[in-house]
Amino acid sequence: METILTIKNLTKKFGYLTAVKDLSFTINKGNVYGILGPNGSGKSTTLGIVLNVVNKTSGEFSWFNGSVSTHEALKKVGAIIENPNFYPYMTAYQNLKLVCKIKGVDYSKIDEKLAIVGLLERKDSKFSNYSLGMKQRLAIASALLNDPEILILDEPTNGLDPQGIHQIRTLIKKIASEGTTILLASHLLDEVEKVCSHVVVLRKGEKLYSGRVDEMISSHGFFELKSEQHEALASFLQNNPNFLSVKQEGELITAFLKEPMDAATFNKLLFDNGITLSHLVKRKESLEEQFLKLTDTI
Template identity: 85%
Template sequence: MDTILTINNLTKKFGYLTAVKDLSFTINKGNVYGILGPNGSGKSTTLGIVLNVVNKTSGDFHWFDGNTTTHDALKKVGAIIERPNFYPYMSAYQNLKLVCKIKGVDYSKIDEKLEIVGLMERKDSKFQTYSLGMKQRLAIASALLNDPEILILDEPTNGLDPQGIHQIRSLIKQIASQGTTILLASHLLDEVEKVCTHVVVLRKGEKLYSGRVDEMISSHGYLELKAENTDGLVQFLEAKKMFGKIKIEDELITAFLDEPMDAKDVNKLMFENGIVLTHLVKRKESLEEQFLQLTDNN
């Protein structure tokens, strides 16, 4: 599989603050990657380092095969890491002409990219007449002008209304389906679950999880249990390797499964070991619960 970006033990310190700590992950061609974490988790700093706008403290990263300089590699990258900076009195088309001049791209690309982002009908309208969602879509068109191999987006739906959010997410999926690799930073679980194939979860600059989104969700779920003898039930659960983390709230016990097991088999196992359950429900974890579990107690 073609590698787009490799990050090795990347660390960034701002004085006493460590914004990114010993971070490593790889981005391969043709996927949609999410860097997920709350504000202040190091997402934007990581993007800034690989885009050469923030200096790293230690570690390294390389684009593509590792033999390309970052300066040359960035010619094959499209990125929006700040609010789009277009001229308000100029039309969308005129603004993109300026970008083409800077990037050395033929003007023929402009209509093609405006079509992709759904702004062809408004290409002669002044930028200042655009809604926030349209401005963001124009920024994406601008980032696509050089036909990048990877598109990097920092919080692409921030501040948008529900319709604008839906449009941007649909657009990201559409661009990805054409073969462009996408890396987006987001603090929204919902966004990553709906848009991304892979996720890197950060907290305080440290990686908590890296892998496929569907594998992160495909835990074996958890059980909600009550029994006449609560202490006996807890002791039994703690002694069996198929049960992982156990939480106790009043009489309700939550046991996370480390192995696949259905409710019928759990009930049978308990009964055979002299434990009479008064309550048994098996539930599937959402990505949100997985995320909360990852970021809990760290």
């Protein structure tokens, strides 16, 4: 699989503050990667470093297996790391013509990219008349003008209303389905779960997890249980090697599975041990629950 970006032991310090600490991960072609973390976790700083707008303190990164310089590599990158910045009195088409001049791209690309983001019919409207969501989509069109191999987005749905958020997420999926690798930074768990195939979880500049989203939430799940024989049930679960942990809140017992087990098998196991249940629900841990588990470790 072709490697787009490799980051090794990257560190960035601002005086006494360490914004990124010994960070390593790899981005391969054809996936949608999310850098997930709360505000101040180092997401934007990491993007700034690989885009050559922030100087690293130590560590290294390389684009396209290190086959080209960072300057040359960035010609194959499209990025939006700040709020869309266009001339308000000019139309969308006129603004993109300026971007084409700067990037050395033929004007014929403009209509093509406006069509992708759903703004072709509004190309002659002034930027000042665009909604926030339309402005964000125009920025994405601008970033796509040079047919980048990777598109980098920093908090792409920030400040948008629900309709705007849905439009941007749908657009990201569409662009990715056509072969463009995408790297986005977000503090929204819902965004990463719905859009990304891979995730890097950061907190205070440190990596807590890196891998596929579906593998992060591929725990065997947990049972929510109630029984009139509460003490016997709790004792049985705590001494059973099939469970990682057991949590009690009032009458409700939550038992986290170490191995796969369906509800019917589990119910029979308890019945055979003289325990009957008044409540049995099997659930899967969400990305949010996994994220909270990870961030609670720091």
